[in-house]
Amino acid sequence: MKVVCELCPKKCALNQGEAGNCRARVNLDGELVAITYGFPCALHVDPIEKKPLFHFLPGSRAFSIATAGCNLHCLNCQNWEISQANPDQVRSFRMPPKQVIRAARKLKCKSIAYTYTDPVIFYEYTLDTSRLAREQGIRNVLVTAGYINHKPLKELCKYTDAANIDLKGFSDKFYQTVCNATLRPVLNSLVTAKECGVEVEVTNLLLPTLNDSDEMISNLCHWVKSNLGEDTPLHFSRFSPRYKMRNLPPTPIATIEKARQLAKSAGLKYVYAGNVLNSEWASTFCPGCDKKLVRRAGVSFLGSKLKNGKCPHCGKAIEGVW
Amino acid sequence: MQLAKRDFIKLLAAVVFLPRIVKLIPQTVSRVTKAAPGKRAPGGEKTVNWDKIQKRGDWLG
Known part of the structure; x- marks a missing residue:
């Protein structure tokens, strides 16, 4: 029997024994099986700032897990060794949801991050682990490209506390040629996550000549402001040559600076730069009085002056979970 | 002989078109x-090295 996987917009129709475009979901005897469920190939304790999440429990640890496979195939993927591999080519740990919770506790992590590849493809594992974590008082964090259908995302959002969702470029052509995906479902996911009360931060990785035009960056910023709100943190990330995109140079610092300016002109209050050694661009400033409130260097948390989530100087409430 | 030929054609048609x-x-x-x-x-499977995982997080301070 043919199985149609309705988890992501690709809606793969799978014949017997066939795997989906993500390589992690297989039709076995007419039943859709998530072959990486409970078998993460990557386990790390990361600072939450590495996700990047700058407005969510700063300075805390996130127990970070991923399984092999991905439903996107970005030519510039940073984790292509696991995201673009068949799960049967990657050795994994045996770690059912209960053990993930135990490990997070043991390693004093305030949250579990479903990250590195894309939690969408190990959806059931993420969902079951998130449910258990919520019961145990551990937060859940998604780091995702947001390429998922509305219904399953809504279900997952019930247990998700924060998410960093990539908005890889503000054009459908870019998504099609670089990521093997489309733009609209990602925009829908961003809005859905926000509506569900998830603390959403957005990352835009700037690829020289492909998604770094003034017009595209400006459109992206205006969309974020209009649809997610001016308080939504936006991270511009610097690209370094990887995977099938080693022909491009790293993003010039001037491009990152330009993007920051465009975002501020669009009215976004919290704009950051990733993969750049500039502590000013990684720190949080009060939009009311412009005082530095949370100090960071790269992904290292150096200290916070916030008092109950408010600026101690002017009393302005700063968006986030502090 | 004629009948057999007709049957053969029918059979051939069935083999070609039925699938x-x-x-x-x-x-x-x-x-x-x-x-x-x-x-x-x-x-x-690979085994979890807890010390290594802990170490990665240690730089958080």
């Missing part, structure tokens, strides 16, 4: 969002 006709019959398709858990690590 095509069968293909036209809609297949049973199951539409699902959630998948069942896998039973074993598809690429083999």
Whole structure:
């Protein structure tokens, strides 16, 4: 029997024994099986700032897990060794949801991050682990490209506390040629996550000549402001040559600076730069009085002056979970 | 002899066209969002090195 996987917009129709475009979901005897469920190939304790999440429990640890496979195939993927591999080519740990919770506790992590590849493809594992974590008082964090259908995302959002969702470029052509995906479902996911009360931060990785035009960056910023709100943190990330995109140079610092300016002109209050050694661009400033409130260097948390989530100087409430 | 030839043509037509006709019959398709858990690590298992994981997080201070 043919199985149609309705988890992501690709809606793969799978014949017997066939795997989906993500390589992690297989039709076995007419039943859709998530072959990486409970078998993460990557386990790390990361600072939450590495996700990047700058407005969510700063300075805390996130127990970070991923399984092999991905439903996107970005030519510039940073984790292509696991995201673009068949799960049967990657050795994994045996770690059912209960053990993930135990490990997070043991390693004093305030949250579990479903990250590195894309939690969408190990959806059931993420969902079951998130449910258990919520019961145990551990937060859940998604780091995702947001390429998922509305219904399953809504279900997952019930247990998700924060998410960093990539908005890889503000054009459908870019998504099609670089990521093997489309733009609209990602925009829908961003809005859905926000509506569900998830603390959403957005990352835009700037690829020289492909998604770094003034017009595209400006459109992206205006969309974020209009649809997610001016308080939504936006991270511009610097690209370094990887995977099938080693022909491009790293993003010039001037491009990152330009993007920051465009975002501020669009009215976004919290704009950051990733993969750049500039502590000013990684720190949080009060939009009311412009005082530095949370100090960071790269992904290292150096200290916070916030008092109950408010600026101690002017009393302005700063968006986030502090 | 004539009859046998006709039968042979019928048989040939059936062999050629029947699979095509069968293909036209809609297949049973199951539409699902959630998948069942896998039973074993598809690429083999490795052991968790807790010390190494702890060490990676140590620089947080």
